[in-house]
Amino acid sequence: MTATHDQAMNYVYQQMLQRLLGFFSRAERTALQLLIQRLVVSAGGFERIGDYKVLAIQSGSRDSCYTLALLRAAQLSIAGRAPATFQLRVATLRLNGTASTALENIHRSCSALFLYDDPRVEVLMVDNREVLPFNHLAPISEAGRESNRLNLLMVGHRRAWDGPLDLWDDGYLATGEFYGQIARWDKGVDALISSDTPRRQKQFLEGLNRAAAKAGLKTPDPHETGYECLFARLDELGSDCYREFYPESAQAAWRPSDRFETCRRTTFIDIHDMLVSNLEDRWPLLTDFLGFQPDELSAQLSDNDYVSLSISAHPRGLQACFVHGRTYERGVGEYLQRALVMMRRKQVPERFCEQAMETFGNPMTMTDQRALAAAEAQKNLGLSEAQLVCLLFAPFADNGAALEHFLRQCHPGMLVALPDLHRAMQGGPAPEQVLQWMVDVSGLPVSLIGTLYRMGPLVRDEGGALVMESGDVGVQAETTEPDSGATVAGEWSTGR
Template sequence: MSAIHEQAMNYVYQQVLQRLIGHFNRAERTALQLLIQRIVVAAGGMEQVGDYKVLVAHGGGEVSSYTLALLRAAQLSIAGRAPRTFQLRVATLRHSGMTQGTLDTLHRGYSQLFFHDDPRVELLMVENHQVLPFNHQRPASATGREVSQRNMLMMGHLSSGDVRATLCNETYLALGDFYQRVTAWDGGVHALVSGDCARKQGQLLAWLKKTAQAAGVQVPAGRPATLNGLFGRMDQWSDDIYRDLYGEHYVAKSDTSPGGHRHLAYIGIADLLDGIDRGCAPLLTEFMAYNPDPLGFHLSHPTFANPMLMAHLRGLQAESLRALDYEAGVEGFMLQAANYLRRRQVCEALITQTVSREGRAVSAQHAQRFFGLDEGQLICLLFSPFIHHGERLEGYLRQCHSGMLVALPELHKVLQGKPAAEMLQQWVTDASGLPLPLLQHLYRKRPMPGGPGSTARGCRQERSTPTADMALQLSGR
């Protein structure tokens, strides 16, 4: 970079900083100064800050978007008063529920913060266990989508059609692998910066722990001494859960890259965001042009992680399993989610549409587009008719495929692996969306006791466990 070009770029960065700070109120300016102080202290002083690299995990939510804007302001502020500033790595986990709207929001925010041409910033995406440069226009991996679909179906069947476990577990179980990869990749980072409060971190860890326990995984009583150790434990739980889920059909993923910095620091800033109404803050709504996709999956709230698709599943559940109208199931869920949807500023028109026949069609298209599942396969998942030697198979056929009742004995033979008509083998595959070997594996499996994440209360009760306390310790609160 020539001296003239460097001077021109520095001028551009100072313009970005001025525009950024122009959207700060007094509380946000104070938060910025405290964040700068924390980063400089963690780096070992202003002389060392140029060699310091921090990571923020960005999923498109308002907390991570806000955190990212503060970090950019901190990075550019330090650059204006010191020869060098810290390096910033921004990483996104691309999962099956991530919409194009969410990817566009990420890209728009990065452009507003002038990230794309700044050598001090890395923009990464992890998809199907691969670390890739961020590209909001890259099509979703076909292989990754197939794996996600299979995981979702297997988890859904073994949790007896638990809606939250079906939609959330596959994404939550990927977090340990995600953090290990993005903290170790290409020399690693020194610190993780997060705006999530300790309560939400505790809920996530409790969710993972509960899922592991439901799968019969041994959960150690002690706490990892480091953040790296915590991510390693999360990844191990995930592997153990999938090993139990698939049995002899389990395929190990590629190892995460070893190395990186041994003692990953944690810089929590949730306390700096207390009292700031992020949803209405000009920093997000005006400068970052933040516009969350109401159809997108949000990691921060497992109870309502994908509200429109969750409402659709509740509607199908009411119609197929509880002899109620589809609309009654949707309305029941939307009533539970009302406060959350208001906080996310989901428009009333979309909420009203969700309960309508048109909303059902939109939700069905959403499930087909992101998960490759039609309505019949979703209903099959909610019944979970194949587990525990097909104890629910007769009820499923009677309710959904009465014409197949005559073939019930032969369907049991198919699932037991005995010789049977090829037409019946194809029928169970088409009805479920799963290959025959996995259906035969499910036939031999018992359901997960209680269904992981089956109640919101379960997560809250877990906050006092050693695992949740570990999150409090790591966040320094």
């Protein structure tokens, strides 16, 4: 680009910055100055800031879009007072459960902040371990969709049928692997910037450890609860977190392979204390400037970041129906009641509680909700209702320990084929009809069902930690009381 073009673009960026700052309160402007100071110190001074690159993970959530705006304000503010400013890498992981609204929020935020054409900014996405320019219109690749589907099932089946309903733990493992690899791609980054609260950091690391244990990996020391230890943990887990499930080269490698650094130098900069304004004060910036379109009910009610609210509720109803012998409506109703308790404890506006009750608390609409959730799970996750029910029972792991129970509850006509099923999972011959039934009911090829069959049980030690047969520690169970503000079993943190 010519000097004239650069000068013109810098003028455009500064004009945009002034408009952005117009949405900041006095407290936010003060927080911005503290953020600039924190970044400059981390870089080693203004003279080195031009060579400093930070990573911001963008999920399309309310908080990630707000954090991106704060970082962009810092980047352009430094550019206005120093010869150079830090470089910014914005990265998104494409998963099957990612909603189109989230991708559109990312695109609108990047457009409003003039990120796409700024050479100091990279806007990237990862699809099936391939690093690509971000494109909110591009559907996830077929290979990526199938890989995500298999990973979800393999990790999800590594649980006891009567244990916690943590079906979506694969999201933690995929995200952790993504953090580790995108941080070292193309000369790497110097720092990961995150506004996640200490509570959310702890929840993510616990989920990562739990998923790693399910994937048969040696899990790290569970006592660290913040992202300061994140990259050390990811180094221990390695670049392929699914290697115990699949034969060598069965999954795509990270690529372009020649653009990944061998040694990572990334540190963590915590800026959760920079989000000083209350949520209501942020809405003008989010909606009027960034074009953010909220799904506040999902943000307040969903118990994880990896599937939609309706899919989160759906297995609760299926579990009540098929596992506990109650009604689907009862299971979803209990899910709703737990959510309402947490929402009111967090002093969420009552309108969201009323909206949740209207959506999930009306028995007259529950049949329609179930059908919609089943259709969404099939479309987005590639899982039928029968395969979700199979996932609830996790019948294949630990030498098929729960297989007979699963058949008696859901497929009594297959009890006669129980010896054939065990023989097939052990790698022996079995009738074609039996093999096809295994594939149809699970969504997995017989070879991967056999892998699950041979993997030992996951148990909890005396302290409540998830432990593999080798004795490696997975994740500590929650034992704190509700009044302490920490998570308790069956509860979650509301808000995004």
